Amino acid sequence: MEITRKDKTVTLTWEKGEVSEGTMVFVSSQATLEANMKPVFIVTDDVNHYTYETKDVPIYFFLQTPNGDKLVISERILPLESVFNFRDMGGYESKNGQHVRWGKLYRSSNLVHISKEDTELLQKLHIKWICDLRSSSEVKAQPTPAIQGVLNKHIPIGTAKNEETTLPITNDQAIYEPLMGESYRVFVQSMEGFKEIFDEILKDAEAGVPFVFHCTAGKDRTGVLGALLLTLLDVPEKTIFDDYTLTNRYQDEILAEMGGIISLFANESEKIDLETFRPMAEARPAYLEIAFDEMRKQFGSVDKYLEEGIGITAEQKAAFQKLLLE
Template sequence: MLIRNLLTAACAAAVLAAPAVQARTAPAQVTEASVVLKDGTYQVSWKTSRPGAPVDLYVAASPDAPLKAMRKLADNDTDGAAGVASAQAGAARPYFYVVADGAKTGLRAATRVVPLEGAANFRDLGGYSAAGGKHVRWGQVFRSNGLSTLTDADYKTVGDLDVRLVCDLRTDQERKTQPTVWRGGKAVPVFLNSPKAGLDIDMRALFGNGPPSPQAVRANFIGFYKLMPDAYAGEYKAMFEKLLAGDAPMLVHCSAGKDRTGVASALILTALGVPRAQVTADYAMSETLLDTESARRAMAAGAKSDDPNAAMFAKLPPEITRVLMRTEPAYVEAALDAVTEKYGSVEAYLDKVLGVDAKDLAALRARYLE
C-alpha cells in the first residue's frame, strides 16, 4: 500500500510539473527589434522573451519579402546585437528580420529615417507596436518634408521604395515656389494635392498685437494645432480613402514635414492602434532632424514670391523661429485633444468627419499591421 501511494503521488507531481517544463521549453519570441545606421554600418539590436535566446538574422530589399527570399546574415546569435556593413546589407534601404530559434514568426526592422541629401525629415512609419499585439508594417507609409531639393542619388533611394501615391499637403503657392519634379522609380506616382490656394490662417495671427514673444507665439501655435484637424479634414479624408483602397506605399508630406504632416501621421498611427506615447514620440522626432536655419533659407526663397506668410517667416527673429520649428509633444497633443473634446474621441472624429468607421479601422489594421 505504501509503495502504491508513493507511486500515485509521484505521478501526480509529474502531471503538475508538466506545464512548467513545457513553458521552459517553448520557443523564445523576439519582442523588440531596431536598426540604426551609423558610419556606414547598420546596428541591429533586439530583445527576446528569454534573454540570451539564440536568433537568426536575415535581410531583404523588400519589406514584404518572405523568409525563403531573405538572405541569412547570422545564425544562433545570442548577444542581442549585430553590425552589418552597408555593402553586406546589399540594398539602399535594407529590411532586417530577426527570428528566435524554433519560433514561427519574428520581427522586421529598418531604420526609421531614410537618409537623403535633400530631405532631412523623410522617414518610415513602420515598426511601431499597435493594436492586437501587432506592429505597423514597414515600407507602407512614409512621411517627409519638401521634395524639391532631392538629388539624383536621393531619387535612386526613393525609387526603390516603390511609392505609388504622394499626398502633398502644401498649398498651391508652396508648390509653385518649390515644385516637385519626380524622377525616381519605375513609374511616376499619383499625386494627391491639397486644393488650398494658400494657408487657411494668416500667420500674422500667431504673433498677436505688438512685438511677438516666444510665449505668446507658442500659445497661439497650439491654438493653430487645435484648428488643424477640421481645417484639413478634406485632405485627411482623401488620404484615408487612398489608404483604404490600398494605394501604398504612400508618401505624405508638406514643407517642413512636421505640422500638417505631423497631424496626418498622428491620425494614421492612432487609427492603427498605436499607443499615444509612441504617436507623440514620432511627432517629436522632426525637431531632431530639421535644421532651423535651412528652413529659414527655404522661407526666404519663398519670400521672393507673392507668399506673405513666407515673407514674414523669413524676417522673424531666431527666438520666434525656434518656437515655430519645434515639434513639442504639446503641439500634436493639442490637435488630438481638440478632436476628443469636440467629437468624443479620435476614433469618433475619424468616423464622423473623415468617414472612417469601425469597419474601415478593422480593414486598415488588417492591411497595415503584421
C-alpha cells in the same frame, strides 16, 4: 532594438535579454523575406549586436526566435542626402500585438530640392504617390519636381486648395507658441482633406501604398496626419507621441527651411532673427495634444473623430488594418 548606419555598414543592436539565444537573423533589402534565404547570424547570450556590410537603403533585419516568433526591424530614419526627416512609419506595435508593415507609410519634409539619387531611392521604394499637405501658396512658391512613375497629389491640411498662407512676421517670440496651438486646432477642421487621403490609400487605384506624405518641415500637418494613421492602426498613444517628437532631431534644418518660407511673406527691409521662430520649429507634445483635445472636445475621442468627423466606417478601418498590419 536600434539600427545605426555608418559608412558601408548597418548595425542592429539589442539590450541583454531582448533577443533570445538561438534567434536567427536574416537580412534583405526588401520588406519581405524570401523562403530560400539563409540566416546570416544566430544570436548568443554573449553578443548584443550584429553588423552587416552594405550600402543598400533600406535594409531589413528579420528575426526568428527558436519558438517560431518572427519580427521585422528596419531603419526608422532613411539617410536621404537632399531631404531631411524622411521616415518609415513601420514596425510600431498595435494594441493587439500586430505591427505596422515596413515600407508602406513614409513621412517627410518637403521634396522641393530632391536630388537625382534620392529620386531613384523613392522609385526603388515603389512609392506610388506623394501627398503634399502644403497650402497652394507654398506649392506655387516651391513646387515638387515631377518624379517619373510617382503621382503627386495636392491635398492641403489647414487651408483650402485655393487659400493663401498668411504668417505674422515679428521678432516677438511670445506670439509663436500660441500661434502653433491655434494652427493645430485648425488642422482638425480639415476633415474632408483627411478623408480624401484615407480614400486614396484604400481604393488603391493610382494611389494606395506605399506612399509618402509631407508638408514643409514634416512636423505639424504631417505630424497630425501621421498620428491619425497610427491611431487608425490602434497604435498606443504613447508610441504615437514618441513618433511625433522624433522630428526634434531636425530643429536646425526646420529653422533654415522656415527662413525660406518667411522670406515669401516678410518685407525685404525687415531683419528677422530666425531664432525667434524656434517655438515653431519644435515638435512639442503639447502641440499634438491640442489637436487631440480639439478632437475630443468635438467628438468625445480621437477614435470618434475618425469615425464620425472624417467618416471612416468600421469596414474601412478593418480594410486599412488588413492592408497595413501584420
